[in-house]
Amino acid sequence: MTPSSASPGSRAPSAPHRYLAIDVLAHAERYDIVTWFRPFLDDFPLLQWGLPKRLLQPEALLEHVLARLDPGGTCVIFNQTEHEAELQHAMLQRAKHPFHSLTAPLNFSEKRRQGYVHVVDAR
Secondary structure (H helix, E strand, O other), X not given: OEEOOOOOOOOOOOOOOOOOOOOHHHOOOOEEEEEEEOOXXXXXXXXXXXXOHHHOOHHHXXXXXXXXXXXXXXXXXXXXXXXXXXXHHHHHHHHOOOEEEEEEEOOOOOOOOEEEEEEEEOO
């Protein structure tokens, strides 16, 4: 996440960048851009990581993260599998946020898999 610049619509070229390991639902700062890697969209990966099912709140998390965007802001969501990308796509459609989706080769992976990306524009 990158904190918003001082004036709406302007982008500070040297804006600070931070990695936040926090409960995003408790976070209230606003941002010009958010990158979100591999959100949990179903319980399989959540349980694989040893986390309790009560933490699976993909739609609440999505709405909260998108509400943190400044006008004109962007959220870039990276999904690992085609199944997750389909779940993410359906969730974004239900949320009625403007977005577009694309795939990208993951050339750094030995398996040469596809990556799935959704770019969401703030309302």
